Amino acid sequence: MKAYLAGPDVFRADAAEIAARRKELCATYGVEALHPFDQALDGLAAHDLAGAIFRANIAMMREADVVIAELSPFRSPSADPGTAFELGFAFAAGTPVYGFSAAAEPLFERTVGGVSRDNLEVLPDGRLLHADGLVVEDFGLADNLMLIEAITASGGRFFTSAGGPWAAPGGLDPFEACLAAASKRLAFAAAAEPPTHKKTAGTTHG
Numbered sequence: 001m002k003a004y005l006a007g008p009d010v011f012r013a014d015a016a017e018i019a020a021r022r023k024e025l026c027a028t029y030g031v032e033a034l035h036p037f038d039q040a041l042d043g044l045a046a047h048d049l050a051g052a053i054f055r056a057n058i059a060m061m062r063e064a065d066v067v068i069a070e071l072s073p074f075r076s077p078s079a080d081p082g083t084a085f086e087l088g089f090a091f092a093a094g095t096p097v098y099g100f101s102a103a104a105e106p107l108f109e110r111t112v113g114g115v116s117r118d119n120l121e122v123l124p125d126g127r128l129l130h131a132d133g134l135v136v137e138d139f140g141l142a143d144n145l146m147l148i149e150a151i152t153a154s155g156g157r158f159f160t161s162a163g164g165p166w167a168a169p170g171g172l173d174p175f176e177a178c179l180a181a182a183s184k185r186l187a188f189a190a191a192a193e194p195p196t197h198k199k200t201a202g203t204t205h206g
Helices: 015-028 046-063 081-092 107-112 145-153 174-192
Strands: 002-006 032-034 066-070 097-101 158-160
Touching: 002 015, 002 046, 002 081, 015 032, 015 174, 032 046, 046 081, 066 081, 066 174, 081 097, 081 145, 097 145, 097 174, 145 158, 158 174
Parallel strands: 002 032, 002 066, 066 097, 097 158
Antiparallel strands: none
């Protein structure tokens, strides 16, 4: 089983260490991790490098049996846009997606920044208006509905480390919770597949 690891961890100063730890954990579950840092793309100019990274990541996602995506807030209340694209690409390709986040509160709470609902303008249709003049998404989900619903529709799961509806079971790290759930699902699917019957060489039928 191969898992593509998507997420904004590539932008962290300790990105290489995080990638190594997650790949080691994948190996304990019998999973081969495919990570953007696996690419050998040194020596390219910036414009050429961007295109090479894109093509390499797409190729790895096509190879993967599952995508595990980190949706922790990235420079905003919501997930990294690159990870959001990869999640959508995987869903469109029919690949199961599992997601996790370091943030336990719903997207609504992160967007309003602690402002009480009573202090938000209510539109005639009941929607709540942010101070920026835009309606706040309020479905009680951990992130934008298109991301969370894509995970659910793919058959995947979403986990966080804190309490609440998305808490990882058994106190697991949310990444490991995704890994455990994904490996169990794909192992079950593989066991359920009917055996392949090959024709014995030299056998004739008639």
